[in-house]
Amino acid sequence: MSSSLKPLVLHAHSTGPNPFKIAIALELLSVPYDVKLWDFGDDPAKGLKGATFLKINENGRVPALEDPNNGVVSWESGACLNYVRRRYDPDGQKLGPRSASGGKPSEQDIVDFEKWEYFLLTTLGPMTGQTNWFRYVC
Template sequence: MSSSLQPITLYAHGGSPNPLKVAIILEELSVPYKIVNLSSAELKQEPYTTINPNGRVPAIEDPNTGISLWESGAIIQYLVERYDGDGRISTTTVPEKYQLNQWLQFQVSGQGPYFGQAWWFLYFHPEPLPSAQERYINEVERVTAVLDSWLQSHPFLVGQKLTYADLSFVPYANAVLHTSAVSRNGKLFEAGKYAAYSRWLHVLLARPSVKKILAQFPPTER
């Protein structure tokens, strides 16, 4: 990557998983960046809401193009299209490039929201709601089972190499490893049931980019 690039600003909030997805992609692409950590109050007021009216993270500002974006999936697609011309973690072949987007959308619409809701109802909701807890623990299992089923006959989500689609699943998947539950023998899900998924996640967690980012924002043991 050109040394003349100016650093992209990545807005984050502690160890929230969605900004970590973006940081891992930036590391993989060797794009310079700086992380700006915002407080809960700062997320909901200007100047941040002029960048992201939704008041959540992540968002980026790219001084090299003048583009600002929010929503992690949109940011990842932008970074890959703009800065992965040599196809380090993407491809331009058909149908693979569409399949990569397919898996990214599954992460954004499936893994992220369901895993996030599991944590909310287990740890942050003001009153215990066992039915909600059970629903989202079941969804963690379901999403993991979908990935495991596919990975039983595929080394990675698309093709024969690791891509941004695989990497997008890392922060939430890693957080689950450090999360207990109020049922299921104290585990959010039984990792031993998913051998292919566990093998794949082990490969992802060994990536230098992943190790660097997760070391900066280690998940809280719960």
């Protein structure tokens, strides 16, 4: 990845698992990024529900991702991941979707990518989170 890129800012929480998905994608693509950690709660300067962070993500959750190279701000891990893919892996060489033959991905290749992406985002991630929460926290 070009060394002239300004580091992206990945907004995260020290124990929250969702921002890791974005960090993994950025690492895989060698895109430089800095992590900014926030607290849970509504502290105006440090909290996810505080005025400063709500200007970045009005939904008050991490991950959120800022790209100072073009001013794009994204949040929700799926939206962040898809932004990173489109912008920094436009041919899908590292993250996909890829075709087995090396040509342009077919509609089936794209669906095969998206079905696992959505399974991760809507099922595996949330269910794993609930299991950990109810087994270890409650």
